[in-house]
Amino acid sequence: MANADAAQQRVEDYLREVRAGLRGLSDAQAAEFVEELRSHIRDRAGSAGEWTEASVIAALDKLGRPAELAAMYVAENIVARAERSFSPWLILKGLFRWAALSSAGLFVLIGSFVGYALAAIFTFCALRKPFAPDRVGLWRLGESADNFSLTLGFGNPPSGTELLGWWIVPLGLVIGPGLFLLTMRFGLWSLRRFQRMSPLHLH
Amino acid sequence: MPRTPDPSAAATAENWEVQLRKGCLELAILASLWESRLYGLEILRRLADGSDLVIAEGTVYPLLSRLKAEGLLDSEWVEADAGHPRKYYRLTSRGRRRAVEMARVWAEFSASLGALVAPLRKEGR
Numbered sequence: 001m002a003n004a005d006a007a008q009q010r011v012e013d014y015l016r017e018v019r020a021g022l023r024g025l026s027d028a029q030a031a032e033f034v035e036e037l038r039s040h041i042r043d044r045a046g047s048a049g050e051w052t053e054a055s056v057i058a059a060l061d062k063l064g065r066p067a068e069l070a071a072m073y074v075a076e077n078i079v080a081r082a083e084r085s086f087s088p089w090l091i092l093k094g095l096f097r098w099a100a101l102s103s104a105g106l107f108v109l110i111g112s113f114v115g116y117a118l119a120a121i122f123t124f125c126a127l128r129k130p131f132a133p134d135r136v137g138l139w140r141l142g143e144s145a146d147n148f149s150l151t152l153g154f155g156n157p158p159s160g161t162e163l164l165g166w167w168i169v170p171l172g173l174v175i176g177p178g179l180f181l182l183t184m185r186f187g188l189w190s191l192r193r194f195q196r197m198s199p200l201h202l203h
Numbered sequence: 204m205p206r207t208p209d210p211s212a213a214a215t216a217e218n219w220e221v222q223l224r225k226g227c228l229e230l231a232i233l234a235s236l237w238e239s240r241l242y243g244l245e246i247l248r249r250l251a252d253g254s255d256l257v258i259a260e261g262t263v264y265p266l267l268s269r270l271k272a273e274g275l276l277d278s279e280w281v282e283a284d285a286g287h288p289r290k291y292y293r294l295t296s297r298g299r300r301r302a303v304e305m306a307r308v309w310a311e312f313s314a315s316l317g318a319l320v321a322p323l324r325k326e327g328r
Contacts, residue, residue, distance in 0.1 A: 064259035080272035
Protein backbone atom coordinates (compact mmCIF):
# COMPACT_ATOMS: atom_id res chain seq x y z
CA MET A 1 0.00 0.00 0.00
CA ALA A 2 2.94 2.27 0.69
CA ASN A 3 3.84 1.83 -2.93
CA ALA A 4 0.39 2.98 -4.04
CA ASP A 5 0.64 6.01 -1.75
CA ALA A 6 4.00 6.94 -3.23
CA ALA A 7 2.54 6.53 -6.71
CA GLN A 8 -0.43 8.72 -5.79
CA GLN A 9 1.97 11.32 -4.44
CA ARG A 10 3.89 11.37 -7.73
CA VAL A 11 0.70 11.97 -9.68
CA GLU A 12 -0.32 14.81 -7.38
CA ASP A 13 3.12 16.39 -7.62
CA TYR A 14 3.03 16.18 -11.40
CA LEU A 15 -0.46 17.68 -11.65
CA ARG A 16 0.41 20.44 -9.19
CA GLU A 17 3.32 21.41 -11.41
CA VAL A 18 1.06 21.50 -14.45
CA ARG A 19 -1.47 23.58 -12.54
CA ALA A 20 1.23 26.06 -11.53
CA GLY A 21 2.09 26.60 -15.18
CA LEU A 22 -1.49 27.37 -16.20
CA ARG A 23 -1.60 30.94 -14.96
CA GLY A 24 -3.64 33.23 -17.15
CA LEU A 25 -6.40 30.70 -17.75
CA SER A 26 -9.69 30.69 -15.88
CA ASP A 27 -9.84 28.38 -12.85
CA ALA A 28 -12.50 26.25 -14.52
CA GLN A 29 -10.45 25.72 -17.66
CA ALA A 30 -7.27 24.96 -15.70
CA ALA A 31 -9.13 22.48 -13.49
CA GLU A 32 -10.65 20.75 -16.52
CA PHE A 33 -7.25 20.27 -18.14
CA VAL A 34 -5.80 18.86 -14.91
CA GLU A 35 -8.75 16.44 -14.61
CA GLU A 36 -8.28 15.33 -18.19
CA LEU A 37 -4.62 14.55 -17.47
CA ARG A 38 -5.58 12.71 -14.30
CA SER A 39 -8.00 10.58 -16.28
CA HIS A 40 -5.27 9.87 -18.82
CA ILE A 41 -2.81 8.82 -16.11
CA ARG A 42 -5.39 6.50 -14.54
CA ASP A 43 -5.95 4.78 -17.86
CA ARG A 44 -2.26 4.53 -18.54
CA ALA A 45 -1.00 3.43 -15.14
CA GLY A 46 -3.97 1.43 -13.90
CA SER A 47 -6.60 2.87 -11.58
CA ALA A 48 -5.60 4.00 -8.11
CA GLY A 49 -5.24 0.94 -5.91
CA GLU A 50 -3.77 -1.17 -8.66
CA TRP A 51 -1.14 1.24 -9.89
CA THR A 52 2.47 0.92 -8.87
CA GLU A 53 5.11 3.56 -8.58
CA ALA A 54 6.82 2.11 -11.65
CA SER A 55 3.66 2.21 -13.78
CA VAL A 56 2.98 5.80 -12.73
CA ILE A 57 6.53 6.89 -13.49
CA ALA A 58 6.29 5.32 -16.94
CA ALA A 59 2.95 7.02 -17.64
CA LEU A 60 4.17 10.45 -16.51
CA ASP A 61 7.35 10.05 -18.49
CA LYS A 62 5.40 9.38 -21.68
CA LEU A 63 3.14 12.33 -21.01
CA GLY A 64 5.99 14.85 -21.12
CA ARG A 65 7.46 17.45 -18.80
CA PRO A 66 4.69 19.18 -16.81
CA ALA A 67 6.00 22.74 -17.23
CA GLU A 68 6.30 22.35 -21.00
CA LEU A 69 2.90 20.75 -21.23
CA ALA A 70 1.32 23.61 -19.31
CA ALA A 71 3.14 26.22 -21.41
CA MET A 72 1.92 24.58 -24.60
CA TYR A 73 -1.64 24.41 -23.33
CA VAL A 74 -1.60 28.09 -22.41
CA ALA A 75 -0.05 29.07 -25.75
CA GLU A 76 -2.63 27.14 -27.79
CA ASN A 77 -5.48 28.64 -25.82
CA ILE A 78 -4.22 32.19 -25.82
CA VAL A 79 -4.10 32.24 -29.60
CA ALA A 80 -7.61 30.82 -29.88
CA ARG A 81 -8.95 33.27 -27.31
CA ALA A 82 -7.08 36.23 -28.79
CA GLU A 83 -8.48 35.42 -32.23
CA ARG A 84 -11.99 35.69 -30.90
CA SER A 85 -11.66 38.54 -28.47
CA PHE A 86 -9.63 41.12 -30.47
CA SER A 87 -7.90 41.79 -27.17
CA PRO A 88 -4.47 43.43 -27.45
CA TRP A 89 -3.83 42.32 -23.88
CA LEU A 90 -4.11 38.61 -24.75
CA ILE A 91 -1.92 38.96 -27.81
CA LEU A 92 0.79 40.86 -25.94
CA LYS A 93 0.62 38.31 -23.14
CA GLY A 94 1.06 35.49 -25.63
CA LEU A 95 3.95 37.26 -27.32
CA PHE A 96 5.57 37.99 -23.98
CA ARG A 97 6.29 34.27 -23.50
CA TRP A 98 8.08 34.05 -26.81
CA ALA A 99 9.99 37.27 -26.26
CA ALA A 100 11.79 35.57 -23.39
CA LEU A 101 12.77 32.67 -25.66
CA SER A 102 14.01 34.27 -28.86
CA SER A 103 15.16 37.52 -30.41
CA ALA A 104 12.43 37.19 -33.04
CA GLY A 105 9.87 37.01 -30.25
CA LEU A 106 11.29 40.12 -28.60
CA PHE A 107 11.23 41.99 -31.91
CA VAL A 108 7.61 41.06 -32.54
CA LEU A 109 6.62 42.02 -29.00
CA ILE A 110 8.20 45.47 -29.29
CA GLY A 111 6.72 45.97 -32.75
CA SER A 112 3.25 45.04 -31.55
CA PHE A 113 3.54 47.29 -28.53
CA VAL A 114 4.54 50.27 -30.69
CA GLY A 115 1.75 49.43 -33.16
CA TYR A 116 -0.92 49.40 -30.48
CA ALA A 117 0.45 52.56 -28.86
CA LEU A 118 0.42 54.47 -32.15
CA ALA A 119 -3.07 53.18 -32.95
CA ALA A 120 -4.29 54.47 -29.59
CA ILE A 121 -2.62 57.86 -30.00
CA PHE A 122 -3.99 58.42 -33.52
CA THR A 123 -7.50 57.48 -32.46
CA PHE A 124 -7.35 59.58 -29.33
CA CYS A 125 -6.08 62.63 -31.25
CA ALA A 126 -8.91 62.33 -33.77
CA LEU A 127 -11.52 62.16 -31.01
CA ARG A 128 -9.97 64.95 -28.92
CA LYS A 129 -9.44 67.45 -31.72
CA PRO A 130 -12.99 68.91 -31.76
CA PHE A 131 -12.80 69.65 -28.03
CA ALA A 132 -9.31 71.13 -27.94
CA PRO A 133 -8.49 72.28 -31.47
CA ASP A 134 -5.36 74.19 -30.46
CA ARG A 135 -3.88 71.52 -28.29
CA VAL A 136 -4.14 68.50 -30.59
CA GLY A 137 -2.13 68.06 -33.75
CA LEU A 138 0.95 66.93 -35.60
CA TRP A 139 3.78 69.41 -35.24
CA ARG A 140 7.04 69.73 -37.05
CA LEU A 141 9.76 70.83 -34.67
CA GLY A 142 12.93 72.57 -35.81
CA GLU A 143 13.01 74.84 -38.79
CA SER A 144 16.10 73.75 -40.69
CA ALA A 145 16.02 70.92 -43.22
CA ASP A 146 18.48 68.74 -41.32
CA ASN A 147 16.62 69.03 -38.08
CA PHE A 148 13.42 67.22 -38.81
CA SER A 149 11.36 65.83 -36.02
CA LEU A 150 7.65 65.32 -35.63
CA THR A 151 5.46 65.42 -32.58
CA LEU A 152 2.02 63.91 -32.59
CA GLY A 153 -0.13 64.40 -29.59
CA PHE A 154 -2.05 66.53 -27.20
CA GLY A 155 -1.20 68.86 -24.39
CA ASN A 156 0.53 72.20 -24.55
CA PRO A 157 1.31 72.86 -28.21
CA PRO A 158 5.07 72.82 -28.82
CA SER A 159 6.72 75.65 -30.72
CA GLY A 160 6.66 74.44 -34.29
CA THR A 161 4.50 74.24 -37.38
CA GLU A 162 1.23 72.36 -37.13
CA LEU A 163 0.88 70.24 -40.26
CA LEU A 164 -2.51 68.59 -40.40
CA GLY A 165 -5.10 70.96 -38.97
CA TRP A 166 -8.55 69.39 -39.05
CA TRP A 167 -7.31 66.61 -41.32
CA ILE A 168 -6.13 64.88 -38.17
CA VAL A 169 -9.74 63.85 -37.49
CA PRO A 170 -10.42 61.73 -40.61
CA LEU A 171 -6.79 60.63 -40.85
CA GLY A 172 -6.69 59.62 -37.20
CA LEU A 173 -9.96 57.73 -37.50
CA VAL A 174 -8.64 55.76 -40.47
CA ILE A 175 -5.03 55.26 -39.37
CA GLY A 176 -5.81 54.49 -35.70
CA PRO A 177 -8.23 51.55 -36.17
CA GLY A 178 -6.36 50.45 -39.30
CA LEU A 179 -3.12 50.22 -37.38
CA PHE A 180 -4.93 48.40 -34.60
CA LEU A 181 -6.16 45.71 -37.00
CA LEU A 182 -2.80 45.43 -38.74
CA THR A 183 -0.99 45.04 -35.42
CA MET A 184 -3.49 42.42 -34.31
CA ARG A 185 -3.11 40.38 -37.50
CA PHE A 186 0.66 40.64 -37.29
CA GLY A 187 0.62 39.52 -33.65
CA LEU A 188 -1.68 36.56 -34.31
CA TRP A 189 0.30 35.52 -37.38
CA SER A 190 3.52 35.60 -35.36
CA LEU A 191 1.97 33.67 -32.48
CA ARG A 192 0.85 30.94 -34.84
CA ARG A 193 4.31 30.76 -36.36
CA PHE A 194 6.00 30.57 -32.96
CA GLN A 195 3.58 27.85 -32.00
CA ARG A 196 4.51 25.73 -34.98
CA MET A 197 8.16 26.04 -33.99
CA SER A 198 7.40 25.08 -30.41
CA PRO A 199 9.99 22.62 -29.05
CA LEU A 200 7.63 20.29 -27.20
CA HIS A 201 6.89 17.52 -29.58
CA LEU A 202 9.20 14.56 -29.66
CA HIS A 203 10.37 13.23 -26.40
CA MET B 204 12.49 34.65 -39.06
CA PRO B 205 16.07 34.20 -37.77
CA ARG B 206 17.00 30.66 -36.92
CA THR B 207 19.74 29.45 -34.67
CA PRO B 208 22.54 27.98 -36.75
CA ASP B 209 22.49 24.21 -36.71
CA PRO B 210 25.87 22.49 -36.75
CA SER B 211 24.92 19.02 -37.88
CA ALA B 212 22.92 17.94 -40.88
CA ALA B 213 21.39 15.11 -38.90
CA ALA B 214 19.94 17.55 -36.39
CA THR B 215 18.54 19.62 -39.24
CA ALA B 216 16.89 16.58 -40.77
CA GLU B 217 15.48 15.62 -37.40
CA ASN B 218 14.16 19.12 -36.85
CA TRP B 219 12.51 19.01 -40.27
CA GLU B 220 10.90 15.73 -39.35
CA VAL B 221 9.59 17.20 -36.10
CA GLN B 222 8.01 20.10 -37.96
CA LEU B 223 6.52 17.76 -40.53
CA ARG B 224 4.98 15.50 -37.92
CA LYS B 225 3.67 18.42 -35.97
CA GLY B 226 2.08 19.91 -39.05
CA CYS B 227 0.29 16.65 -39.79
CA LEU B 228 -0.90 16.06 -36.25
CA GLU B 229 -3.96 18.26 -36.57
CA LEU B 230 -5.22 16.37 -39.61
CA ALA B 231 -4.40 13.04 -37.96
CA ILE B 232 -6.48 13.94 -34.90
CA LEU B 233 -9.45 15.07 -36.98
CA ALA B 234 -9.19 11.91 -39.07
CA SER B 235 -9.06 9.65 -36.01
CA LEU B 236 -12.40 11.09 -34.88
CA TRP B 237 -14.10 10.57 -38.23
CA GLU B 238 -16.08 7.48 -37.27
CA SER B 239 -16.85 7.88 -33.59
CA ARG B 240 -16.18 9.89 -30.49
CA LEU B 241 -12.97 9.05 -28.64
CA TYR B 242 -11.15 10.15 -25.49
CA GLY B 243 -7.57 11.37 -25.48
CA LEU B 244 -5.84 8.06 -24.91
CA GLU B 245 -7.90 6.35 -27.61
CA ILE B 246 -6.90 9.06 -30.05
CA LEU B 247 -3.28 8.50 -29.09
CA ARG B 248 -3.64 4.78 -29.71
CA ARG B 249 -5.14 5.41 -33.13
CA LEU B 250 -2.25 7.68 -33.97
CA ALA B 251 0.26 5.10 -32.79
CA ASP B 252 -1.40 2.31 -34.82
CA GLY B 253 -2.39 4.08 -37.98
CA SER B 254 0.44 6.50 -38.46
CA ASP B 255 4.01 7.11 -37.48
CA LEU B 256 3.29 10.17 -35.38
CA VAL B 257 5.42 9.32 -32.35
CA ILE B 258 4.83 12.15 -29.93
CA ALA B 259 5.07 13.07 -26.31
CA GLU B 260 1.60 11.94 -25.33
CA GLY B 261 0.74 15.18 -23.59
CA THR B 262 1.03 17.06 -26.88
CA VAL B 263 -2.42 16.02 -28.08
CA TYR B 264 -4.26 17.64 -25.18
CA PRO B 265 -3.31 21.25 -25.87
CA LEU B 266 -4.09 20.62 -29.55
CA LEU B 267 -7.46 19.09 -28.73
CA SER B 268 -8.33 22.10 -26.60
CA ARG B 269 -7.47 24.47 -29.44
CA LEU B 270 -9.46 22.48 -31.99
CA LYS B 271 -12.36 22.67 -29.59
CA ALA B 272 -11.91 26.42 -29.12
CA GLU B 273 -11.97 26.79 -32.90
CA GLY B 274 -15.31 25.00 -33.01
CA LEU B 275 -14.02 21.94 -34.88
CA LEU B 276 -14.54 19.58 -31.93
CA ASP B 277 -17.03 19.15 -29.14
CA SER B 278 -16.31 17.43 -25.88
CA GLU B 279 -18.21 15.84 -23.02
CA TRP B 280 -17.29 14.07 -19.82
CA VAL B 281 -18.59 10.53 -19.63
CA GLU B 282 -18.66 8.39 -16.52
CA ALA B 283 -16.96 5.17 -17.57
CA ASP B 284 -16.89 1.60 -16.29
CA ALA B 285 -13.24 2.13 -15.43
CA GLY B 286 -14.44 4.05 -12.36
CA HIS B 287 -13.32 7.48 -13.45
CA PRO B 288 -14.75 9.94 -15.98
CA ARG B 289 -13.24 10.37 -19.41
CA LYS B 290 -13.38 13.38 -21.68
CA TYR B 291 -14.70 12.37 -25.09
CA TYR B 292 -14.24 14.40 -28.24
CA ARG B 293 -16.25 14.32 -31.43
CA LEU B 294 -16.19 16.25 -34.69
CA THR B 295 -18.65 19.10 -35.17
CA SER B 296 -20.10 19.62 -38.63
CA ARG B 297 -17.53 22.39 -39.10
CA GLY B 298 -14.83 19.97 -38.02
CA ARG B 299 -16.01 17.41 -40.59
CA ARG B 300 -15.87 19.98 -43.37
CA ARG B 301 -12.40 21.07 -42.29
CA ALA B 302 -11.19 17.47 -42.12
CA VAL B 303 -12.45 16.76 -45.65
CA GLU B 304 -10.76 19.88 -46.95
CA MET B 305 -7.47 19.08 -45.21
CA ALA B 306 -7.58 15.49 -46.48
CA ARG B 307 -8.03 16.76 -50.04
CA VAL B 308 -5.05 19.12 -49.73
CA TRP B 309 -3.00 16.37 -48.16
CA ALA B 310 -3.78 13.85 -50.94
CA GLU B 311 -2.82 16.32 -53.67
CA PHE B 312 0.29 17.40 -51.86
CA SER B 313 1.57 13.93 -51.07
CA ALA B 314 0.84 12.68 -54.60
CA SER B 315 2.80 15.47 -56.27
CA LEU B 316 5.65 15.33 -53.80
CA GLY B 317 5.69 11.54 -54.00
CA ALA B 318 6.20 11.72 -57.76
CA LEU B 319 8.94 14.29 -57.29
CA VAL B 320 10.94 12.27 -54.77
CA ALA B 321 10.44 8.87 -56.47
CA PRO B 322 13.90 8.99 -58.18
CA LEU B 323 15.58 9.75 -54.85
CA ARG B 324 14.06 6.70 -53.26
CA LYS B 325 15.41 4.40 -55.98
CA GLU B 326 18.83 5.96 -55.46
CA GLY B 327 18.76 5.25 -51.74
CA ARG B 328 18.09 1.55 -52.15
